[in-house]
Amino acid sequence: MLDARNQGWIGRQQAPALGPPPNGPSQTVREACLGILGCLLILAGPCLHAWALAEWTQPNYSVTVAAPLIKTGDVQSGSAVLTLNHDGPVTIQVAAASSGSEVLNSSTHDTLTTSYKLTGPALSNPDSEWVPSATFVSPATSYSIQSIGPASQLTLWARAQTAAARANDSGNYTASLVLTASW
Amino acid sequence: MTGLALVGAVAVLAGPANAGLGVAPLKQELNVKPGETAKFCISIINKMRGQEDTAQSARLEIMDFEATEDGGLVFREPSAGPTSASAWIALGKSEVTLGPGKDERIECTVKVPYSAAGEYYSAVMVTLGRKSRTETGVGLSLRIASGVFITVVGQTFPRQAKIEKCEFVWPPIASLSDLPKEGQPVWPEATVVLKNAGRSRFEGFGTLELIDANGRPLFRKPLLSKRPLVFGGDSRLFKCTVDKALPAGEYKARVTFDYQSQWAKAYSVAPLTISADQAAMLALRVRGAAPSKAASAQATLRISPDKLTAKVAAGGNRSLGLSVRNTGQDLLRCTATLVNEEDASIPDGWIAPAAKSFVLERLQSASLPMAVRIPPEATGIHKALLVVEAVGPDGTTTQTKVPVELTVAELR
Numbered sequence: 001m002l003d004a005r006n007q008g009w010i011g012r013q014q015a016p017a018l019g020p021p022p023n024g025p026s027q028t029v030r031e032a033c034l035g036i037l038g039c040l041l042i043l044a045g046p047c048l049h050a051w052a053l054a055e056w057t058q059p060n061y062s063v064t065v066a067a068p069l070i071k072t073g074d075v076q077s078g079s080a081v082l083t084l085n086h087d088g089p090v091t092i093q094v095a096a097a098s099s100g101s102e103v104l105n106s107s108t109h110d111t112l113t114t115s116y117k118l119t120g121p122a123l124s125n126p127d128s129e130w131v132p133s134a135t136f137v138s139p140a141t142s143y144s145i146q147s148i149g150p151a152s153q154l155t156l157w158a159r160a161q162t163a164a165a166r167a168n169d170s171g172n173y174t175a176s177l178v179l180t181a182s183w
Numbered sequence: 184m185t186g187l188a189l190v191g192a193v194a195v196l197a198g199p200a201n202a203g204l205g206v207a208p209l210k211q212e213l214n215v216k217p218g219e220t221a222k223f224c225i226s227i228i229n230k231m232r233g234q235e236d237t238a239q240s241a242r243l244e245i246m247d248f249e250a251t252e253d254g255g256l257v258f259r260e261p262s263a264g265p266t267s268a269s270a271w272i273a274l275g276k277s278e279v280t281l282g283p284g285k286d287e288r289i290e291c292t293v294k295v296p297y298s299a300a301g302e303y304y305s306a307v308m309v310t311l312g313r314k315s316r317t318e319t320g321v322g323l324s325l326r327i328a329s330g331v332f333i334t335v336v337g338q339t340f341p342r343q344a345k346i347e348k349c350e351f352v353w354p355p356i357a358s359l360s361d362l363p364k365e366g367q368p369v370w371p372e373a374t375v376v377l378k379n380a381g382r383s384r385f386e387g388f389g390t391l392e393l394i395d396a397n398g399r400p401l402f403r404k405p406l407l408s409k410r411p412l413v414f415g416g417d418s419r420l421f422k423c424t425v426d427k428a429l430p431a432g433e434y435k436a437r438v439t440f441d442y443q444s445q446w447a448k449a450y451s452v453a454p455l456t457i458s459a460d461q462a463a464m465l466a467l468r469v470r471g472a473a474p475s476k477a478a479s480a481q482a483t484l485r486i487s488p489d490k491l492t493a494k495v496a497a498g499g500n501r502s503l504g505l506s507v508r509n510t511g512q513d514l515l516r517c518t519a520t521l522v523n524e525e526d527a528s529i530p531d532g533w534i535a536p537a538a539k540s541f542v543l544e545r546l547q548s549a550s551l552p553m554a555v556r557i558p559p560e561a562t563g564i565h566k567a568l569l570v571v572e573a574v575g576p577d578g579t580t581t582q583t584k585v586p587v588e589l590t591v592a593e594l595r
Binding site for chain 2: 053086
């Protein structure tokens with residue numbers, strides 16, 4: 001005998017119409033999108049859940065830095081805005097895609113001093129300062145969205161700095177991060 | 184060689200606009216007897232957004248996870264850890280590709296060994312398939328983790344909690360009249376660590392009270408955590424700011440935690456001294472924040488409908504939902520709790536709100552969905568109250584009670 005709580009959606013009735021009028025057009029669109037998503041889930045069959053969902057609205061993102069780094073000690077930064085649709089509190093964890101990949105490095109294995117920050121009005125603990133790359137991807141660093149959506153915009157900032165006492169190799173520098181949204 | 188490193192304007196080099204994937208649910212709970220097999224589903228959704236939408240792919244895998252003290256989650260490759268359920272779970276699919284507007288339910292099975300007892304956890308990690316294409320800068324891959332919480336029915340383990348630490352951190356008092364610089368703390372902060380000393384997970388709901396030398400409670404505020412759920416053996420950080428003017432003197436800081444035990448709560452009492460300088464700083468900062476406090480006093484939570492009723496077949500499932508709106512100008516921290524009335528109560532596990540605690544920004548509205556699952560043997564009418572408590576930034580608490588009535592119809 002098993003008891004799979006929250007497992008199925010056998011009932012045919014949908015949740016009651018929810019919510020007073022939204023605040024503005026963009027919110028209307030977002031709420032409508034989540035509503036459609038919820039309806040899809042309810043109608044889709046016995047194993048679906050009409051709640052507790054999260055959706056990245058892009059399959060991936062990239063952040064490029066605004067201008068070339070010319071001389072020693074140069075600093076440049078860039079950002080990307082990420083949209084996460086959700087209907088419950090969400091935690092965001094950042095990790096390096098592979099060991100050391102949080103640091104901007106070149107094909108010659110030269111590296112730039114790399115730092116990040118994650119900001120956004122929905123975050124309960126946005127970064128106010130640049131965070132060194134190792135700290136940013138450490139398991140102890142996580143970001144919390146305690147609101148229940150329907151959409152939260154996050155801005156990921158990346159900053160690159162050339163070495164102060166030597167010239168970096170010329171070329172393109174890349175880094176790879178993984179952002180995980182969870183319950 | 185000089186450094187000529189990163190080029191290009193700030194840009195988001197993603198694929199076609201609005202082409203991501205959704206995952207539901209973000210967590211689910213299974214009660215399974217030792218030696219039995221249960222099924223559960225993960226849904227992947229490629230929502231239709233426009234004519235230029237394309238097919239999207241995702242990779243699924245089982246991962247272990249553990250929580251950090253501040254509530255973050257760390258995902259790892261499956262192991263034979265004492266609370267890992269990864270070895271018991273088989274995914275119906277490890278890769279999925281969905282056209283625009285399509286969704287797919289992936290059925291998974293979990294086979295619990297005869298020897299298992301207690302609670303086990305794992306996550307289904309959904310990695311969005313397309314890799315970032317950046318040639319310079321930072322490429323981001325995106326994942327969504329769906330938690331699977333398995334309780335092995337039979338042996339039960341009591342919930343046990345203890346308060347490990349209660350500390351106060353005061354902002355530096357350089358000059359009493361100086362306002363803190365950006366990024367500096369404005370208010371003193373209480374930091375409490377709650378330890379789950381047992382094997383059963385629980386959600387912790389804590390309160391800090393400051394009691395003066397005459398025994399009068401002068402300050403009371405909820406303690407908040409990024410993740411109130413504390414797994415067996417874990418410790419969790421809870422915090423609150425002391426944002427009320429308090430006279431200098433000796434206090435007792437009393438911390439009380441409800442950890443979902445019928446029998447006990449966790450308590451701790453520690454002495455706290457507020458110096459004359461600290462009292463003066465609190466008074467100044469409270470005066471500086473006065474307009475915000477006046478606004479928050481008027482903050483209210485509007486909830487509709489004012490009653491939830493549903494007819495559900497025995498053994499059936501359905502959804503219920505509430506709309507909640509913060510009509511005030513300040514952020515509200517809310518908790519939703521199902522409280523049973525004396526007769527005809529709704530048993531534990533029948534109703535699961537999508538979020539037991541959440542935050543509403545000023546003037547924000549949101550839906551609070553609830554999953555209802557009725558056991559096959561159930562009958563009759565069952566009633567409870569859904570209590571939604573909203574706490575403003577000044578600690579002002581408002582409570583709204585929504586009656587919930589479930590009529591269970593027999594299966595024919």
